[in-house]
Amino acid sequence: MNRSITILGSTGSIGTQTLDVIRHLEYRVSGLAAGTNVERLAQQIKEFHPQIVCVADEVHAQALRKLIGTENVEIVYGEEGLCDVAAESSADTVVTAVVGAMGIKPTLRAIQAKKNIALANKETLVSAGEIVMAEASKHNVKILPVDSEHSAIFQCLQERSLSQVKRLLLTASGGSFRTLTREQLHDVTIESALQHPNWVMGPKITIDSATLMNKGLEVMEAKWLFSMPVDAIDVVIHPQSVVHSMVEFVDHSILAQLGTADMRIPIQFALAYPERMQADWPRLAFHTYMQLDFYPPDLKRFPALSLAYDALRIGGSLPAVLNAANERVVEHVLQGRVPFSKIELHVEDVMQQHHTLSHPSLDEILESDRWARKKIDEAIHKHTPSM
Numbered sequence: 337m338n339r340s341i342t343i344l345g346s347t348g349s350i351g352t353q354t355l356d357v358i359r360h361l362e363y364r365v366s367g368l369a370a371g372t373n374v375e376r377l378a379q380q381i382k383e384f385h386p387q388i389v390c391v392a393d394e395v396h397a398q399a400l401r402k403l404i405g406t407e408n409v410e411i412v413y414g415e416e417g418l419c420d421v422a423a424e425s426s427a428d429t430v431v432t433a434v435v436g437a438m439g440i441k442p443t444l445r446a447i448q449a450k451k452n453i454a455l456a457n458k459e460t461l462v463s464a465g466e467i468v469m470a471e472a473s474k475h476n477v478k479i480l481p482v483d484s485e486h487s488a489i490f491q492c493l494q495e496r497s498l499s500q501v502k503r504l505l506l507t508a509s510g511g512s513f514r515t516l517t518r519e520q521l522h523d524v525t526i527e528s529a530l531q532h533p534n535w536v537m538g539p540k541i542t543i544d545s546a547t548l549m550n551k552g553l554e555v556m557e558a559k560w561l562f563s564m565p566v567d568a569i570d571v572v573i574h575p576q577s578v579v580h581s582m583v584e585f586v587d588h589s590i591l592a593q594l595g596t597a598d599m600r601i602p603i604q605f606a607l608a609y610p611e612r613m614q615a616d617w618p619r620l621a622f623h624t625y626m627q628l629d630f631y632p633p634d635l636k637r638f639p640a641l642s643l644a645y646d647a648l649r650i651g652g653s654l655p656a657v658l659n660a661a662n663e664r665v666v667e668h669v670l671q672g673r674v675p676f677s678k679i680e681l682h683v684e685d686v687m688q689q690h691h692t693l694s695h696p697s698l699d700e701i702l703e704s705d706r707w708a709r710k711k712i713d714e715a716i717h718k719h720t721p722s723m
């Protein structure tokens with residue numbers, strides 16, 4: 337079986353690990369898309385020979401052309417270029433590994449071009465889950481989870497009917513500040529927020545993990561992937577990140593998926609599905625002492641998780657607003673303009689100002705997204721006018 341894969345976000349954490357898996361499986365690469373890291377993208381082009389690649393803008397497209405010399409590859413750029421790469425004709429599967437709601441349009445274009453989606457970009461389902469799942473069903477394509485928790489649940493559900501499921505249990509590491517009090521969170525640095533205890537990931541998801549917003553986004557992602565009602569999706573803190581998630585069935589039996597904290601495992605499962613392929617990376621060690629802890633999340637210390645449940649219960653355009661507000665405020669946090677401990681306040685404030693639209697169209701979702709980002713910028717500008 338020689339599959340052909342396109343990766344949106346090939347220079348990032350998921351993108352580079354996907355290329356590791358592709359190297360190992362000896363699959364082909366049809367298309368690659370990145371933002372501004374043209375040096376890394378040029379190396380990937382020379383090794384994997386895609387037909388088409390995309391970068392953020394024309395300046396980076398020209399820089400890339402110089403770096404790759406005579407390599408025979410079509411170079412496109414910008415939002416339209418990203419959609420063109422997503423729909424490129426010879427790929428079987430498109431791995432969505434860009435960050436944020438910018439993934440919505442190319443994911444839809446890939447679905448419309450009948451590509452299976454290996455979905456890492458959870459924000460697309462958070463903001464536009466209803467539309468994306470309906471398009472996938474209409475075009476008869478699979479949405480295969482890459483996110484470790486959802487891959488775990490997907491693996492536990494193989495050959496089982498959703499009608500037998502009582503609830504999904506998403507595990508959460510607790511992030512960089514799992515043991516800190518709310519007061520202590522006021523003094524944390526960005527450098528410490530970016531130190532995830534178990535996973536090496538891109539900056540945005542690492543901050544989301546530290547606020548537990550990542551888990552909130554994952555609850556919404558699970559609702560759409562597995563058609564589960566919100567009250568059947570629970571979160572449990574599990575500091576070791578060995579149990580990647582669990583499914584409780586109607587007879588109260590629980591299945592869990594375990595493994596090392598290595599994203600190549602869920603990535604390979606999604607790319608090779610329904611096959612299970614050999615691997616050569618490290619295995620979970622049981623010959624040394626291993627302790628596994630589980631306890632409930634503290635929603636007072638980590639209110640982002642409550643905000644996400646609220647957004648999911650109300651639904652409509654509110655999850656897109658939560659997501660966009662969070663994306664924008666996290667950008668400000670990463671640039672040192674807003675303290676880490678203010679993330680949830682800003683997100684909640686924008687959610688409260690929003691007039692939710694039920695069953696929004698794609699345009700209404702994108703408009704709600706733009707509105708939320710603007711509200712965040714205005715609020716932050718008020719406090720830091722030099723911005």
Ligand SMILES: NC(=O)C1=CN([C@@H]2O[C@H](COP(=O)(O)OP(=O)(O)OC[C@H]3O[C@@H](n4cnc5c(N)ncnc54)[C@H](OP(=O)(O)O)[C@@H]3O)[C@@H](O)[C@H]2O)C=CC1
Binds near residue numbers: 344350369
């Ligand atoms: N990292 C992980 O372990 C996990 C990640 N996820 C999800 O996967 C997604 C990716 O996360 P992660 O890999 O950590 O993120 P990274 O920040 O590491 O990577 C982001 C990628 O997006 C690219 N990008 C930025 N702007 C553009 C653009 N305009 N057009 C095309 N590509 C662009 C970046 O390119 P460049 O660097 O060249 O600018 C980079 O390749 C997120 O949604 C995250 O929540 C889910 C589970 C685990």
Ligand SMILES: CC(=O)[C@@H](O)[C@H](O)COP(=O)(O)O
Binds near residue numbers: 545599
């Ligand atoms: C690897 C992965 O899937 C991340 O989403 C991870 O789950 C982050 O860890 P926590 O959000 O549990 O801290």
Ligand SMILES: [Mn+2]
Binds near residue numbers: 483484485554
């Ligand atoms: Mn995850």
